[in-house]
Amino acid sequence: xxxxxxxxxxxxxxxxxxxxxxxxxxxxxxxxxxxxxxxxxxxxxxxxxxxxxxxxxxxxxxxxxxxxxxxxxxxxxxxxxxxxxxxxxxxxxxxxxxxxxxxxxxxxxxxxxxxxxxxxxxxxxxxxxxxxxxxxxxxxxxxxxxxxxxxxxxxxxxxxxxxxxxxxxxxxxxxxxxxxxxxxxxxxxxxxxxxxxxxxxxxxxxxxxxxxxxxxxxxxxxxxxxxxxxxxxxxxxxxxxxxxxxxxxxxxxxxxxxxxxxxxxxxxxxxxxxxxxxxxxxxxxxxxxxxxxxxxxx
Amino acid sequence: xxxxxxxxxxxxxxxxxxxxxxxxxxxxxxxxxxxxxxxxxxxxxxxxxxxxxxxxxxxxxxxxxxxxxxxxxxxxxxxxxxxxxxxxxxxxxxxxxxxxxxxxxxxxxxxxxxxxxxxxxxxxxxxxxxxxxxxxxxxxxxxxxxxxxxxxxxxxxxxxxxxxxxxxxxxxxxxxxxxxxxxxxxxxxxxxxxxxxxxxxxxxxxxxxxxxxxxxxxxxxxxxxxxxxxxxxxxxxxxxxxxxxxxxxxxxxxxxxxxxxxxxxxxxxxxxxxxxxxxxxxxxxxxxxxxxxxxxxxxxxxxxxxxxxxxxxxxxxxxxxxxxxxxxxxxxxxxxxxxxxxxxxxxxxxxxxxxxxxxxxxxxxxxxxxxxxxxxxxxxxxxxxxxxxxxxxxxxxxxxxxxxxxxxxxxxxxxxxxxxxxxxxxxxxxxxxxxxxxxxxxxxxxxxxxxxxxxxxxxxxxxxxxxxxxxxxxxxxxxxxxxxxxxxxxxxxxxxxxxxxxxxxxxxx
Numbered sequence: 001x002x003x004x005x006x007x008x009x010x011x012x013x014x015x016x017x018x019x020x021x022x023x024x025x026x027x028x029x030x031x032x033x034x035x036x037x038x039x040x041x042x043x044x045x046x047x048x049x050x051x052x053x054x055x056x057x058x059x060x061x062x063x064x065x066x067x068x069x070x071x072x073x074x075x076x077x078x079x080x081x082x083x084x085x086x087x088x089x090x091x092x093x094x095x096x097x098x099x100x101x102x103x104x105x106x107x108x109x110x111x112x113x114x115x116x117x118x119x120x121x122x123x124x125x126x127x128x129x130x131x132x133x134x135x136x137x138x139x140x141x142x143x144x145x146x147x148x149x150x151x152x153x154x155x156x157x158x159x160x161x162x163x164x165x166x167x168x169x170x171x172x173x174x175x176x177x178x179x180x181x182x183x184x185x186x187x188x189x190x191x192x193x194x195x196x197x198x199x200x201x202x203x204x205x206x207x208x209x210x211x212x213x214x215x216x217x218x219x220x221x222x223x224x225x226x227x228x229x230x231x232x233x234x235x236x237x238x239x240x241x242x243x244x245x246x247x248x249x250x251x252x253x254x255x256x257x258x259x260x261x262x263x264x265x266x267x268x269x270x271x272x273x274x275x276x277x278x279x280x281x282x283x284x285x286x287x288x289x290x291x292x293x294x295x296x297x298x
Numbered sequence: 299x300x301x302x303x304x305x306x307x308x309x310x311x312x313x314x315x316x317x318x319x320x321x322x323x324x325x326x327x328x329x330x331x332x333x334x335x336x337x338x339x340x341x342x343x344x345x346x347x348x349x350x351x352x353x354x355x356x357x358x359x360x361x362x363x364x365x366x367x368x369x370x371x372x373x374x375x376x377x378x379x380x381x382x383x384x385x386x387x388x389x390x391x392x393x394x395x396x397x398x399x400x401x402x403x404x405x406x407x408x409x410x411x412x413x414x415x416x417x418x419x420x421x422x423x424x425x426x427x428x429x430x431x432x433x434x435x436x437x438x439x440x441x442x443x444x445x446x447x448x449x450x451x452x453x454x455x456x457x458x459x460x461x462x463x464x465x466x467x468x469x470x471x472x473x474x475x476x477x478x479x480x481x482x483x484x485x486x487x488x489x490x491x492x493x494x495x496x497x498x499x500x501x502x503x504x505x506x507x508x509x510x511x512x513x514x515x516x517x518x519x520x521x522x523x524x525x526x527x528x529x530x531x532x533x534x535x536x537x538x539x540x541x542x543x544x545x546x547x548x549x550x551x552x553x554x555x556x557x558x559x560x561x562x563x564x565x566x567x568x569x570x571x572x573x574x575x576x577x578x579x580x581x582x583x584x585x586x587x588x589x590x591x592x593x594x595x596x597x598x599x600x601x602x603x604x605x606x607x608x609x610x611x612x613x614x615x616x617x618x619x620x621x622x623x624x625x626x627x628x629x630x631x632x633x634x635x636x637x638x639x640x641x642x643x644x645x646x647x648x649x650x651x652x653x654x655x656x657x658x659x660x661x662x663x664x665x666x667x668x669x670x671x672x673x674x675x676x677x678x679x680x681x682x683x684x685x686x687x688x689x690x691x692x693x694x695x696x697x698x699x700x701x702x703x704x705x706x707x708x709x710x711x712x713x714x715x716x717x718x719x720x721x722x723x724x725x726x727x728x729x730x731x732x733x734x735x736x737x738x739x740x741x742x743x744x745x746x747x748x749x750x751x752x753x754x755x756x757x758x759x760x761x762x763x764x765x766x767x768x769x770x771x772x773x774x775x776x777x778x779x780x781x782x783x784x785x786x787x788x789x790x791x792x793x794x795x796x797x798x799x800x801x802x803x804x805x806x807x
Contacts, residue, residue: 076389
């Protein structure tokens with residue numbers, strides 16, 4: 001599968017602060033890739049480098065086969081970018097804003113524009129500066145979707161939005177998924193989980209992992225083992241077991257590389273006979289909490 | 299082109315108020331400028347303060363370019379080049395088209411109205427604008443190069459008007475500092491290669507900053523370039539070889555070569571002499587000089603002079619080249635040079651006689667092609683000058699309006715005794731009065747708002763100057779430079795203390 005976004009050893013230094021420390025990222029074409037991580041992890045810096053808003057200190061970043069540092073105006077005719085802290089021309093009315101942008105995009109679709117206006121219920125005669133945060137985000141998204149971009153880049157688009165608006169935005173994004181690659185940064189994991197196809201976890205400027213969401217959720221399990229009496233917990237357990245915790249006759253851990261047969265065999269080898277073992281699927285949020293607490297790559 | 303027009307239309311929609319204000323100021327300028335040609339503030343009836351015409355004149359002259367700068371800043375800030383949150387950074391903007399659109403806007407709302415204003419002013423002053431197309435276009439280029447481009451460069455490295463104002467304050471302080479510094483550097487008023495290099499450097503750096511910001515948005519590098527410009531201009535001022543520049547413009551006489559005039563230091567006159575020096579920090583010394591040898595139909599423009607002295611006690615002093623000069627005419631047999639000494643130096647040397655050397659950087663001009671002209675009633679044409687008329691007043695003078703530039707070199711000579719002005723002077727006017735108007739520039743026009751140069755011809759010299767009125771005979775000529783050079787006079791045993799100028803004293807009763 002060809003890659004829409006590729007970064008290799010991407011480093012960004014702001015004076016003494018190292019925001020990115022050799023980030024390696026690979027976003028497949030036509031995926032909905034969610035870059036997640038805690039605040040200050042380097043998500044926005046990564047996106048700004050990809051959009052050639054910031055220059056990387058070192059490393060390599062490519063978008064649709066073009067070095068991001070060489071992205072020029074005309075390349076943005078096929079990239080739709082929306083950010084939570086983007087400054088829009090607040091003096092413009094929504095209709096003027098859309099009308100102003102229209103001639104910049106050869107592929108601007110007036111029909112799609114009208115659909116998006118209806119879908120988002122955009123007040124055309126209101127100034128952007130007078131819109132609520134949610135409405136402004138919708139207007140920005142409409143302007144970024146109406147030209148059928150090959151790549152849609154969204155930086156924390158859901159921050160501060162009410163659930164209804166989030167659903168509307170997600171719905172419109174999912175509708176675009178067939179024709180576009182969507183790269184979205186967020187720390188709203190519950191929302192991401194509902195529609196992302198791929199997920200990357202960045203923390204302290206490094207990508208801890210990056211894979212398909214289904215594969216990720218398949219390989220993480222919360223494991224609870226019940227014994228008849230207090231078990232002796234071995235000193236050495238498999239590296240993929242996280243947060244091993246034992247209390248009286250129960251041992252719990254998170255298996256980050258779950259395979260039912262393999263995990264059961266490992267349990268038998270380490271603990272012998274057990275009364276009961278349960279394997280519980282984990283939400284993306286739980287997985288990331290486990291990751292964040294461990295602070296390690298898997 | 300489509301993108302250029304799209305951005306242009308957007309800017310018109312957004313900045314029409316600022317553009318309208320700028321154009322309204324041009325209307326005000328036109329009204330004030332036209333009235334200034336004939337306006338003469340009388341002592342008794344002129345309104346004062348905010349209502350005065352002179353205040354209005356100053357205000358429109360300052361506010362008009364300020365409005366251009368403001369408009370330029372607003373337009374550039376419309377797509378701010380500083381920061382990383384602007385929506386347009388991730389839109390299909392072509393930076394060359396963005397520059398094109400903003401350039402088109404500034405041409406439309408600054409240069410075009412200015413051009414129309416200039417055509418109107420020329421017509422109103424009685425000149426056919428079609429005869430001055432090159433000059434009019436050159437004025438637009440100058441406004442573009444030295445007002446709009448620097449303002450755009452400043453705007454391109456700032457994000458807000460407040461930042462621009464702070465930067466402007468720093469630039470003004472820098473300018474004041476440089477002006478003060480140039481006062482302290484002897485000879486810095488001489489225009490050398492540095493003077494023509496500085497505007498080119500300014501323009502080049504501004505253009506480089508604009509191109510760098512629009513194409514790459516390297517704000518730190520661009521700001522460093524502007525800082526570098528300030529340092530370079532400072533170094534140009536400080537390190538320019540002024541002695542060589544003076545020697546190049548005014549080469550010293552070769553051995554055996556005679557100067558076109560002779561000068562000697564005269565004894566002090568009765569208005570000079572020793573006074574108590576305790577009360578002032580600066581002591582003014584004025585040395586009268588006798589001047590001889592200037593050929594008829596010639597005169598000397600002493601561009602600047604320099605005084606050096608040393609006393610037997612070893613005190614030495616050098617004035618450096620002074621930023622003032624004077625004219626010497628054949629019938630004028632004397633002049634003086636004055637300079638200021640610090641009181642402590644004066645105290646040390648006042649009891650001793652000094653060896654004084656005075657250097658003169660001069661130009662000898664031939665004043666041959668003279669013709670007589672009798673001032674007519676009303677407005678009249680003065681060949682190669684423009685339209686003139688007699689402007690009344692305590693001492694009537696000629697007021698002239700010239701297209702684009704004042705005359706290159708025009709000497710007006712009057713015999714005060716032949717003045718036709720009715721004057722209530724206690725004694726009859728006599729002697730020769732002159733005014734020499736000259737412009738050294740060779741460009742088609744000068745930087746400014748109005749293409750109409752307004753200037754007065756006020757003859758001075760002689761005694762009880764009666765001025766110029768209708769019927770007054772004038773002698774007009776176009777002096778031409780024959781030679782420029784440097785000469786020196788030397789006087790030994792000069793009692794400097796006796797040349798001290800007595801301070802003016804006012805007594806209130």
